[in-house]
Amino acid sequence: MTPRTRRGAVAAAGAGDGRVVRMRKRIALLVVLGALAPAAHAQFGVPLNCLVAQHNGDCDLYGISLVQLLANPEKYDGRHVRVSGYIHFEKEASAIFLHEDDVEHHLIRNGVWVSLAEGESLPECQDAYVEVEGVYRARNTGKAGLFSGALTRVTKCQKIP
Numbered sequence: 001m002t003p004r005t006r007r008g009a010v011a012a013a014g015a016g017d018g019r020v021v022r023m024r025k026r027i028a029l030l031v032v033l034g035a036l037a038p039a040a041h042a043q044f045g046v047p048l049n050c051l052v053a054q055h056n057g058d059c060d061l062y063g064i065s066l067v068q069l070l071a072n073p074e075k076y077d078g079r080h081v082r083v084s085g086y087i088h089f090e091k092e093a094s095a096i097f098l099h100e101d102d103v104e105h106h107l108i109r110n111g112v113w114v115s116l117a118e119g120e121s122l123p124e125c126q127d128a129y130v131e132v133e134g135v136y137r138a139r140n141t142g143k144a145g146l147f148s149g150a151l152t153r154v155t156k157c158q159k160i161p
Contacts (some may be wrong), residue, residue, distance in 0.1 A: 002085070012040065049063055049068075059079070064082070066098055069136060073148065076136045076138070077149075080135055081133070081136050082131060082132070084132075085112075085132075086129050088103045092143050092144065093142065094114045095108075095114055095142070095147055096112050096115075096130070103137050108146045109148050112147055114134070114150070115151070115154065117154060120154065120155055122154075125157040125159060130160060131156075132156060132158075133154065133155065133156050134153050134154035134155070
């Protein structure tokens with residue numbers, strides 16, 4: 001290798017080292033920002049997925065997926081939530097499910113029992129994909145005890161186009 005070629009190789013290696021250093025700095029910045037995210041949440045006091053926050057930092061309404069609700073029942077127990085899914089009303093087994101197939105194939109654990117608020121009737125929501133609001137009760141598994149919790153005092157049901 002001639003001296004000129006060797007210098008070119010060293011210069012090229014140096015240029016690559018600069019890119020590596022910049023990349024490491026970017027990764028370090030992302031790690032720091034990721035670590036600060038919970039601190040920002042604590043500082044501003046609004047829980048994640050909160051749609052309606054109170055002045056003291058509590059949440060009046062959580063907007064979550066049905067999957068989040070099924071996976072973390074204790075986290076949302078007693079909380080007012082808004083979820084989306086396929087709703088089916090029956091005399092003793094009204095529930096909101098992940099999919100229409102869950103109703104057809106009787107996959108009851110993929111559903112949350114639905115109890116309407118006093119005086120409510122929501123016939124326009126029957127057998128449709130909807131967004132509903134109510135209070136989630138993790139230990140209330142419906143009249144037959146088969147569901148994954150209950151959405152009680154449901155007053156709002158809106159079809160998803």
